[in-house]
Amino acid sequence: GESVGLHLPTLSVQEGDNSIINCAYSNSASDYFIWYKQESGKGPQFIIDIRSNMDKRQGQRVTVLLNKTVKHLSLQIAATQPGDSAVYFCAENPGNQFYFGTGTSLTVIP
Amino acid sequence: SQTIHQWPATLVQPVGSPLSLECTVEGTSNPNLYWYRQAAGRGLQLLFYSVGIGQISSEVPQNLSASRPQDRQFILSSKKLLLSDSGFYLCAWSRDSTQPQHFGDGTRLSIL
Numbered sequence: 502g503e504s505v506g507l508h509l510p511t512l513s514v515q516e517g518d519n520s521i522i523n524c525a526y527s528n529s530a531s532d533y534f535i536w537y538k539q540e541s542g543k544g545p546q547f548i549i550d551i552r553s554n555m556d557k558r559q560g561q562r563v564t565v566l567l568n569k570t571v572k573h574l575s576l577q578i579a580a581t582q583p584g585d586s587a588v589y590f591c592a593e594n595p596g597n598q599f600y601f602g603t604g605t606s607l608t609v610i611p
Numbered sequence: 612s613q614t615i616h617q618w619p620a621t622l623v624q625p626v627g628s629p630l631s632l633e634c635t636v637e638g639t640s641n642p643n644l645y646w647y648r649q650a651a652g653r654g655l656q657l658l659f660y661s662v663g664i665g666q667i668s669s670e671v672p673q674n675l676s677a678s679r680p681q682d683r684q685f686i687l688s689s690k691k692l693l694l695s696d697s698g699f700y701l702c703a704w705s706r707d708s709t710q711p712q713h714f715g716d717g718t719r720l721s722i723l
Contacts, residue, residue, distance in 0.1 A: 510652075535711055544617075544701050544714035545655075590654070597708045601655040 513608045520578040522605045524591035529572065531593040536565055536576045539588045539604070548576070548589075583609045613638035617702050617715035625723055630675075630689040632718050634702030637683065642704040644685040645712060646677055649699040658700075661685060697722045 514520045526534070532553035537545035551558045551565045551574075558565050564577040574591050590604035614637045624630060636642050643662055647655040657670045659677035667677050674693050678686045685702055699719055703712040 533709060537714075542716075542719075544703075544716045547711050547713060550711055592712075594709060598657070599712060603652060603654045 510603075511606045511608070513610055514581050515610050516583060517580055520576075520581045520585070520607060520609075522576045522578075522589050522607065524574040524576075524602055526572050526574060526591070526593045526600075528593060528595045528600075529569075530595040532596065533594040534565070534567060534574050535592045535594075535599070536563075536574075537590055537592065537601075538585075539590070541587075545590070578607075581607075581609050583611055585609055613704070613713065615702060615704055615713060615715040617700075617718055619718060620716065621719045621721075623721045623723060624692050626694055627691050630687070630692050630696070630720070632687040632700055632702075632720075634685040634687075634715055635683055636685075636704045639683070639704070639706070641682060643707055644679060645703040645705075646675075646685065646687050647701040647703065647714075649701055649717070655701065659687070692722050694722050696720065 535550045536548045538548050539545045549560045549563050549565050551567050553569060556567050562579045566575045576589060578585055586607055586609045588604040588606050590602040592599045592601045617634050645660045646658040648658055649655050659667055659669055661667050661679045664679055664682055674696060675687060675689050697720055699717050701717045702715045705712045
């Protein structure tokens with residue numbers, strides 16, 4: 502199966518700081534990636550996606566960076582807020598199925 | 612807009628009892644539908660997916676089964692639950708296998 506992992510299982514940041522969550526993927530054939538946010542007791546929520554023909558994509562307060570050379574994906578959250586506290590995980594798709602990482606738990610300290 | 616509903620949100624069942632979890636999608640037609648199990652500290656494990664009515668693909672051998680009796684309805688079942696079936700079950704939909712998957716809020720299943 503696929504191997505999608507995160508460098509850090511937990512991350513704590515001060516409110517207002519920027520957060521960076523990382524993800525390593527193993528399949529060089531993967532050409533589509535998604536970041537999800539999952540709050541306690543809820544289902545994963547789509548945040549942002551990126552295809553392999555891009556190396557950066559920006560949304561509202563979030564940016565995803567893709568480095569295909571080292572098979573690395575990151576999610577940057579600007580001006581982190583308490584409502585950003587959740588588990589974040591990445592997903593990769595080599596063409597026919599998504600493979601999901603285990604997630605990083607982000608805690609925002611007021 | 613599209614919405615996905617799962618119920619119940621929580622369920623406590625005795626070992627050996629049957630199971631039926633339901634998932635419905637609104638606002639789209641002919642979606643791909645998925646059932647996942649999420650264990651603590653582990654990634655989502657795909658259990659079943661369906662590309663159309665009556666079409667079910669199973670990813671892992673298990674004590675569970677799935678059915679799709681209608682276009683926007685996906686059901687996860689078991690005839691006899693095992694302790695190992697405890698977990699958090701998520702339903703998801705997508706337009707096709709290369710498009711984002713959108714998840715319901717899950718069912719927390721506890722087997723006693």
